[in-house]
Amino acid sequence: NAGVTQTPKFQVLKTGQSMTLQCAQDMNHNSMYWYRQDPGMGLRLIYYSASEGTTDKGEVPNGYNVSRLNKREFSLRLESAAPSQTSVYFCASSVGGETQYFGPGTRLLVL
Amino acid sequence: AQSVTQPDIHITVSEGASLELRCNYSYGATPYLFWYVQSPGQGLQLLLKYFSGDTLVQGIKGFEAEFKRSQSSFNLRKPSVHWSDAAEYFCAVAITDSNYQLIWGAGTKLIIKP
Numbered sequence: 001n002a003g004v005t006q007t008p009k010f011q012v013l014k015t016g017q018s019m020t021l022q023c024a025q026d027m028n029h030n031s032m033y034w035y036r037q038d039p040g041m042g043l044r045l046i047y048y049s050a051s052e053g054t055t056d057k058g059e060v061p062n063g064y065n066v067s068r069l070n071k072r073e074f075s076l077r078l079e080s081a082a083p084s085q086t087s088v089y090f091c092a093s094s095v096g097g098e099t100q101y102f103g104p105g106t107r108l109l110v111l
Numbered sequence: 112a113q114s115v116t117q118p119d120i121h122i123t124v125s126e127g128a129s130l131e132l133r134c135n136y137s138y139g140a141t142p143y144l145f146w147y148v149q150s151p152g153q154g155l156q157l158l159l160k161y162f163s164g165d166t167l168v169q170g171i172k173g174f175e176a177e178f179k180r181s182q183s184s185f186n187l188r189k190p191s192v193h194w195s196d197a198a199e200y201f202c203a204v205a206i207t208d209s210n211y212q213l214i215w216g217a218g219t220k221l222i223i224k225p
Contacts, residue, residue, distance in 0.1 A: 004154075031211075040120070042201060042215035043155075058212065090154060098143060098162070098211050102154040 001024055004103035006091050012109045013081045016043035021076040021106050023091030029101075033095045034058075034066060036087040037105075043090065049074055081110045113138045115204050117216035123193050125224045132187040132219050134202030137138065143205035144185040146176055151197045158200075172196070195213070197223045 007022045025032065030051045035043040035058075038074030047066040055066050063085060065077045074093075078085060088107050092100040116139045124130050136142055143162050147155040159170025166178040176187045185202060202216040 009128060042115075042217045043203075043213075044215075045212060048212065085220075088112055094211070096211070098205060099145070099160060100145075101157070102152060104154045 004091055004093055004101055006089075006103040006106050008028045008106060009104070010107045012111065013078075014111050015082060017065065017081050018077065018079050019108075020078075021080065021091075021108075022073070023075065023103060024073045025091075025093040025101075026072065027093060027095075027101065028071070029093035029095050030071070031100075032068065032076070033063070033092040033094075033098065033100060034076045036060065036085075037090060038087050046076065046089075081108075083110045086110045100103055113204065113206055115202050115214050115216040117200075117202055117219050119219045120217070121220045121222060123222040123224055124179050126194055127191050129193045130187075130189045130196070132200050132221070133204075134185045134187065134216060136185065136202075136204045136214075137183065138204050138206070138214075142185075143207060143211070144176075144178060145203045145205070146174070146185070146187050147172065147201045147203065148172075148198050149201065149218075155201065158187070178208045182202070182223060192221075192223060194223045194225065197221055 004025045034046040034047040049055045049068040052071045091103040094100045116135045145160045146158040160195040161178045199218045199220045203213040
């Protein structure tokens with residue numbers, strides 16, 4: 001039981017490049033989330049998916065898109081990366097929303 | 112608007128001393144409250160949570176937290192800290208009428224003096 005896994009662990013992009021961050025969970029959870037973490041700002045919700053087939057914007061969705069591929073997988077896409085998107089990205093999942101379980105994070109640097 | 116405030120950005124405590132990390136929230140309904148810990152370079156791990164019932168909740172690693180509705184607080188405590196407790200601690204409140212989205216505090220970094 002791996003819990004929540006994220007790939008890649010680290011990524012360096014040039015401004016304007018695109019990439020997809022992958023997240024998968026093996027706990028049969030309904031809800032999945034994408035956060036970004038910046039120093040001194042805690043975690044901010046980018047997008048979430050309350051159940052398979054649904055996605056909703058969080059606090060900071062601009063510049064991102066998501067896909068809930070199936071119950072297990074929830075990907076985050078940066079279509080045209082900007083330096084302001086340099087951050088640590090965390091994926092999380094929960095059964096019905098109350099207690100969230102986190103992946104190890106993806107560290108992204110946009111030059 | 113809902114918010115979570117952790118007033119202390121850093122706290123330094125000697126090993127073996129007691130610890131209290133403060134958390135205040137602003138939320139109109141009955142809150143669901145959480146404390147998470149993040150070790151350097153790691154993801155977040157749930158320490159404890161409060162949904163209802165006994166206002167003193169026990170968590171992992173010897174931590175406890177007390178919910179005080181009158182003070183809108185959910186402070187985290189530990190009687191005796193260990194060097195391995197050095198980490199960043201985050202308080203969060205779940206918005207129960209919005210798919211339980213979590214509103215996060217900015218975190219408190221705990222430094223342990225030998």
